[in-house]
Amino acid sequence: MYLPSQVTWQDTFLYQQLPLIPAFGPPRTSSLQAPIMLMSGHEGEVYCCKFHPNGATLASSGFDRLILLWNVYGDCENYATLKGHSGAVMELHYNTDGSMLFSASTDKTVGVWDSETGERIKRLKGHTSFVNTCYPARRGPQLICTGSDDGTVKLWDIRKKGAIHTFQNTYQVLAVTFNDTSDQILSGGIDNDIKVWDLRQNKLIYNMHGHGDSVTGLSLSSEGSYLLSNSMDNTVRIWDVRPFAPKERCVKIFQGNVHNFEKNLMRCSWSTDGSKIAAGSADRFVYIWDTTSRRILYKLPGHAGSVNEVVFHPEEPIVLSGASDKRLYMGEIQ
Numbered sequence: 001m002y003l004p005s006q007v008t009w010q011d012t013f014l015y016q017q018l019p020l021i022p023a024f025g026p027p028r029t030s031s032l033q034a035p036i037m038l039m040s041g042h043e044g045e046v047y048c049c050k051f052h053p054n055g056a057t058l059a060s061s062g063f064d065r066l067i068l069l070w071n072v073y074g075d076c077e078n079y080a081t082l083k084g085h086s087g088a089v090m091e092l093h094y095n096t097d098g099s100m101l102f103s104a105s106t107d108k109t110v111g112v113w114d115s116e117t118g119e120r121i122k123r124l125k126g127h128t129s130f131v132n133t134c135y136p137a138r139r140g141p142q143l144i145c146t147g148s149d150d151g152t153v154k155l156w157d158i159r160k161k162g163a164i165h166t167f168q169n170t171y172q173v174l175a176v177t178f179n180d181t182s183d184q185i186l187s188g189g190i191d192n193d194i195k196v197w198d199l200r201q202n203k204l205i206y207n208m209h210g211h212g213d214s215v216t217g218l219s220l221s222s223e224g225s226y227l228l229s230n231s232m233d234n235t236v237r238i239w240d241v242r243p244f245a246p247k248e249r250c251v252k253i254f255q256g257n258v259h260n261f262e263k264n265l266m267r268c269s270w271s272t273d274g275s276k277i278a279a280g281s282a283d284r285f286v287y288i289w290d291t292t293s294r295r296i297l298y299k300l301p302g303h304a305g306s307v308n309e310v311v312f313h314p315e316e317p318i319v320l321s322g323a324s325d326k327r328l329y330m331g332e333i334q
Contacts, residue, residue: 026334028332029316029317029332029333029334030313030316030317030318030332031073031316032072032073032316032318032330032332033073033074033075033076035331035332036302036329036330036331036332037076037329037330037331038327038328038329039060039070039076039078039327039328039329039330040326040327040328041068041078042060042062042063042064042066042068042326042327042328043064043066043326044062044063044064044088044326045062045063045264045305045306045308045323045324045325045326046060046061046062046063046308046309046322046323046324046326046327046328047061047062047063047088047089047090047091047264047265047308047309047322048060048061048062048089048090048091048092048267048308048309048322049061049092049309049311049320049321049322049328050092050093050094050311051072051311051312051313051314051320052094052098052115053094053096053097053098053314054098054314055072055313055314055315055316056071056072056073057069057070057071057072057079058070058072058320058328058330059092059094059101059115060092060322060328061089061092061103062088062089062308062322062326063088064088065083065085065086065087065088065089065105066081066082066083066089067081067082067083067085067089067092067101067103067111067113068080068081068082069081069082069115069118070328072313072318072330076330080118081118082101082111082113082118082120084111084120084123085103085105085107085109085111086105086107087105087106087107087108087130088105088106089103089104089105090104090105090106090130090131090132090133090265091103091104091132091133091134091265091267092104093134093135093136094115094136095136095142096136096138096139098115099114099115099116100112100113100114100115100121100136100142100158101113101114101115102134102135102136102144103134104131104132104133104134104146105130105131106130106131108125108127108128108129108130108131108148109123109124109125109127109131110123110124110131110134110144110146110156111123111124112124112144112158121158122158124144124146124156124158124163125162126154126156126162126163126166127146127148127150127152127154128148128150129148129149129150130148130149131146131147131148132147132148132149132172132173132174132175132265133146133147133173133174133175133176133265134146134147134176135176135177135178136178137178137182138178138180138182138224139182140182141157141159142157142158142159143155143156143157143158143178143182144156144158145176145177145178145185146176147169147173147174147175147176147187147189148172148173149172149173150172151168151169151170151171151172151173152166152167152168152169152173153166153167153169153173153176153185153187153197154166154167155167155185155199165199165202167185167187167197167202167204169187169189169191169195170191171189171190171191172189172190173187173188173189174188174189174190174214174215174216174217174265175187175188175189175215175216175217175218175229175265175267176188176218177218177219177220177227178220179196179220179224179241180220180223180224180225181224182199183198183199183200184196184197184198184199184205185197185199186218186220186227186241187218188211188214188215188216188217188218188229188231189214189215190214192209192211192212192213192214192215192231192233193207193208193209193211193215194207194208194211194215194218194227194229194239195207195208196208196241208239208249208250210237210239210250211229211231211233211235211237212231212233213231213232213233213259214231214232214263215229215230215231215232216230216231216232216259216264216265216266216267217229217230217265217266217267217268217279217280218230218268219267219268219269219270220241220270221270221274222270222272222273222274223274224241225240225241225242226238226239226240226241226251226274227239227241228268228269228270228277229268230257230266230267230268230279230280231259232259232263234255234257234258234259235253235254235255236253236254236255236257236268236277236279236289237250237252237253237254238250238251238252238254238277238291239251252291252294253294254277254279254289254294256281256287256289256296256299257279257280257281257282257283257285257287258281258282258283259281259282260282260283260306262282262306262324264280264282264306264308264324265308266279266280266281266282266306266307266308266309267279267280267308267309267310268280268310269309269310269311269312270291270312271312272312272314272315274291275290275291275292276288276289276290276291276297276312277289277291278310278311278312278319279310280306280307280308280309280310280321280323281306281307282306282307284301284303284304284305284306284307284323284325285299285300285301285303285307286298286299286300286302286303286307286310286319286321286329286331287299287310288300288310288319288333297333298319298333300319300321300331302329302331303321303323303324303325303327303329304323304325304327305323305324305325305326306323306324307321307322307323308322308323308324309321309322316332317332317333317334318330318331318332318333319331319333
């Protein structure tokens with residue numbers, strides 16, 4: 001080691017013992033490489049994005065018909081591209097163990113992909129118009145429900161060819177989800193109501209009224225008791241979907257996010273512990289509310305287009321957003 005004559009070994013030793021200068025800004029809360037990570041690579045609007053259940057990777061898709069897989073940590077590289085859809089991808093979901101990825105597309109099909117190899121395992125065909133939404137069962141046989149502009153809600157078993165049941169809704173269906181036990185499908189669409197379909201009786205069992213415009217996103221809480229909905233009436237609502245709940249099932253209304261003339265299908269989501277909710281918004285902000293107080297906790301800037309989906313990381317305080325500016329942001333929250 002070369003040292004100028006005026007610097008002694010003692011000085012060098014003291015320098016090595018000095019504490020590191022603390023980084024500016026609030027303390028870090030996650031393992032992300034930086035507090036905010038930008039992922040660009042899509043050639044069109046990003047409509048949907050989801051974390052893998054293990055939290056190490058994520059998937060995104062949208063108008064460019066490509067499903068991109070990204071690493072969450074490090075440089076957030078785009079490590080794989082899944083090709084196969086001939087129309088925009090409107091919604092993505094991993095199954096519970098993350099081994100499969102489901103994609104709903106305007107090419108009238110639902111893709112079933114092996115999330116490890118990136119191969120398409122199956123194409124579910126049967127809808128006669130755009131498929132806006134899909135949702136896989138949380139447990140049991142791998143069922144999946146879908147909703148389409150053809151006015152139907154379909155139930156599929158990926159081991160079988162064709163849909164195993166079709167519910168006629170009359171109006172376009174924009175969002176679907178199963179209940180926790182996967183014996184009911186909850187759907188929302190342009191008729192403003194949320195409908196609950198029973199898979200044992202194969203019929204509509206009740207409607208939930210309250211929204212004043214199209215329902216664009218639905219999300220079931222992790223323990224399965226409450227449903228979150230996002231609507232073009234510029235409200236996000238929580239509904240009690242437990243059996244034998246009171247007739248008035250709408251328990252909370254949240255405001256702040258907005259929809260606009262683009263009429264994008266803005267989704268909504270719960271944090272893993274249910275303490276926070278998030279929703280997309282046309283004003284280019286990411287909205288996160290406190291579930292109990294209904295207060296806006298975060299209104300996060302950065303995107304230059306409508307924010308179409310916001311999701312929470314399964315283990316860390318990280319949110320992921322995809323928007324019409326073709327970009328994805330990951331940011332840590334406190």
